[in-house]
Amino acid sequence: MNPEVKDLQPKLKEVLYDCAVEIRATKAALFLYDSVGRYEIVAEYGFKGAIRQSVDQKDPVVDRCGRGRSAFFVNGLSAEPRFSEIMYESASDRLLAAPIYNRGQLVGLIDMRDKAQKQLFDNADIPKAQKIAERIAALFAGKNVFGQRFISLSHPDDPQNVVPRSTIQAAPLPSAAADVARVPVSSSPKTTSPAPAAPAKAATEAGSRVPRLSALIIDGRAAANRIVLPPSPESLTENELAAVRDVLRSILLIPSVAVVSFTAFGHLGGVQEMAAKAVISEEALAFLQSKVNVWLAKRGESGGHTRRNVQLPNGPGTASIQSTQMVKVFTAPVTAGAFRSLYLTVAFSANPDRVTHELLAAMLTQLQVAIERSVDRTSLQSLRERAAIALLEPDFTKYPELRTHCDRVSSRAESLARYLEMPPSEIENVKLAALVHDVGMRLLDYDRLYRKPDISLDEIHLLREHTTVGAALIEPILGHEVARAVLCHHERWDGTGYPNELAGGEIPRISRIIHVCDVYESMISTESYKPAQPRAAILAMIAENGGTQFDAAIANRFIEMVR
Numbered sequence: 237m238n239p240e241v242k243d244l245q246p247k248l249k250e251v252l253y254d255c256a257v258e259i260r261a262t263k264a265a266l267f268l269y270d271s272v273g274r275y276e277i278v279a280e281y282g283f284k285g286a287i288r289q290s291v292d293q294k295d296p297v298v299d300r301c302g303r304g305r306s307a308f309f310v311n312g313l314s315a316e317p318r319f320s321e322i323m324y325e326s327a328s329d330r331l332l333a334a335p336i337y338n339r340g341q342l343v344g345l346i347d348m349r350d351k352a353q354k355q356l357f358d359n360a361d362i363p364k365a366q367k368i369a370e371r372i373a374a375l376f377a378g379k380n381v382f383g384q385r386f387i388s389l390s391h392p393d394d395p396q397n398v399v400p401r402s403t404i405q406a407a408p409l410p411s412a413a414a415d416v417a418r419v420p421v422s423s424s425p426k427t428t429s430p431a432p433a434a435p436a437k438a439a440t441e442a443g444s445r446v447p448r449l450s451a452l453i454i455d456g457r458a459a460a461n462r463i464v465l466p467p468s469p470e471s472l473t474e475n476e477l478a479a480v481r482d483v484l485r486s487i488l489l490i491p492s493v494a495v496v497s498f499t500a501f502g503h504l505g506g507v508q509e510m511a512a513k514a515v516i517s518e519e520a521l522a523f524l525q526s527k528v529n530v531w532l533a534k535r536g537e538s539g540g541h542t543r544r545n546v547q548l549p550n551g552p553g554t555a556s557i558q559s560t561q562m563v564k565v566f567t568a569p570v571t572a573g574a575f576r577s578l579y580l581t582v583a584f585s586a587n588p589d590r591v592t593h594e595l596l597a598a599m600l601t602q603l604q605v606a607i608e609r610s611v612d613r614t615s616l617q618s619l620r621e622r623a624a625i626a627l628l629e630p631d632f633t634k635y636p637e638l639r640t641h642c643d644r645v646s647s648r649a650e651s652l653a654r655y656l657e658m659p660p661s662e663i664e665n666v667k668l669a670a671l672v673h674d675v676g677m678r679l680l681d682y683d684r685l686y687r688k689p690d691i692s693l694d695e696i697h698l699l700r701e702h703t704t705v706g707a708a709l710i711e712p713i714l715g716h717e718v719a720r721a722v723l724c725h726h727e728r729w730d731g732t733g734y735p736n737e738l739a740g741g742e743i744p745r746i747s748r749i750i751h752v753c754d755v756y757e758s759m760i761s762t763e764s765y766k767p768a769q770p771r772a773a774i775l776a777m778i779a780e781n782g783g784t785q786f787d788a789a790i791a792n793r794f795i796e797m798v799r
């Protein structure tokens with residue numbers, strides 16, 4: 237366990253007991269991210285050991301918490317089948333979970349079970365659970381325990397770190413092209429990027445550098461906050477409804493199912509998609525609706541207007557379905573993406589047996605997956621890309637060579653990622669990180685420093701801050717992974733890069749990809765700091781520096797691709 241978390245453990249447990257006091261949960265566990273892909277228990281009460289000690293991102297509670305910032309509850313083992321197993325393991329049958337977010341990353345969650353006196357969790361518990369999660373998150377403010385150490389804001393309470401706003405000059409800085417070229421070449425003749433900053437001493441020598449940096453980051457964050465990103469879709473589209481119709485037809489294949497209905501309140505003006513074995517009589521429709529209304533009322537949820545569409549895959553049938561044929565009616569919430577108010581209702585003509593129940597649970601999962609898949613991934617991708625481009629504006633338009641450099645590095649890095657056969661989501665991150673890799677420069681003294689002949693050591697240090705400033709600027713918009721890739725794009729394989737002198741595999745793969753493309757594009761560009769060099773000479777230099785400056789494997793594949 238992280239030592240800082242260990243120190244906080246008594247305090248964490250104290251806050252966790254608020255779940256008993258405020259929500260009357262008889263069991264609660266606090267899971268925190270361990271920085272290597274798992275969430276481990278750091279405090280719990282009531283479970284008496286009957287709970288997993290650590291979970292990964294595939295755990296249904298972690299997965300669900302990662303999809304939205306609000307708490308959620310599940311009452312009953314069969315209400316949402318994907319939670320049944322974990323509830324069953326802990327001999328519990330009601331669950332309320334609250335995600336804990338820090339700097340945009342899911343860093344933990346509170347897993348509460350079984351409200352006292354057999355009561356159900358309800359909507360009134362959600363804000364209470366979120367408040368408790370916020371109290372936990374507040375205990376970590378200013379600490380770097382979740383692998384987010386790269387955000388190096390100075391402590392705002394320290395008067396030494398406060399810089400009058402008037403001293404902040406908001407202007408961008410040169411691209412890595414200039415950055416790579418202009419710094420005096422270090423002792424190694426092979427070096428093609430600047431020697432790393434001499435860490436602590438240089439910082440003090442640079443005088444106001446540290447407070448200035450924090451002010452820049454605050455500025456950058458404020459600017460980033462002004463970029464309005466369209467929210468993730470909250471309303472279903474016709475695409476999702478088409479996917480739903482397919483699954484409804486599959487559910488109708490279960491022998492004892494007479495009618496299946498998918499209700500989406502507030503989506504597309506309110507829709508109810510139904511599939512039935514035969515025409516449904518008005519009286520049966522009213523009966524089904526009343527069942528759904530009772531179910532909603534019990535859960536404290538409200539319905540709304542819906543437009544009904546009934547499909548009859550087997551034709552109208554010989555006789556219409558009557559309410560007397562609806563022996564059992566089940567309703568379950570459908571949890572897909574960030575969508576709310578979706579319900580599946582199934583009417584059986586005979587009491588369903590265990591196998592039927594299992595089949596239905598599998599179909600419900602299939603329905604959820606079908607909806608999520610159908611949400612147009614490409615439109616989400618282009619949203620992020622638009623956000624990345626917004627980050628480059630407007631300052632980069634004043635410096636077209638910087639914009640051109642970023643575009644070239646991005647398309648080169650995207651090609652390399654494809655050539656390396658990376659999965660689509662990673663290719664997208666490579667492309668976006670490369671597009672914004674020098675965005676931190678827009679906040680630095682670009683006008684003054686670009687192509688300055690006698691650049692000082694302090695100014696070199698300032699230039700190098702573009703990695704940290706850039707990462708802090710983009711993290712709230714493009715997420716942790718892209719921000720970290722930007723932070724590390726001047727790290728070198730041999731550990732002599734900046735800002736953190738990471739070495740080898742410590743450097744994110746995306747950063748290693750960008751680094752080689754950045755150097756190549758800087759050297760081959762005619763707009764760069766010196767006349768473009770012949771391609772063969774650049775490739776020879778990249779080959780020669782594989783294993784020192786560059787990841788040798790990536791450098792070799794790059795050369796293969798470009799040749």
Ligand SMILES: [Fe+2]
Pocket residue numbers: 411412415673674702725726
């Ligand atoms: Fe750079």
Ligand SMILES: [Fe+2]
Pocket residue numbers: 411412413641645673674754
């Ligand atoms: Fe660059």
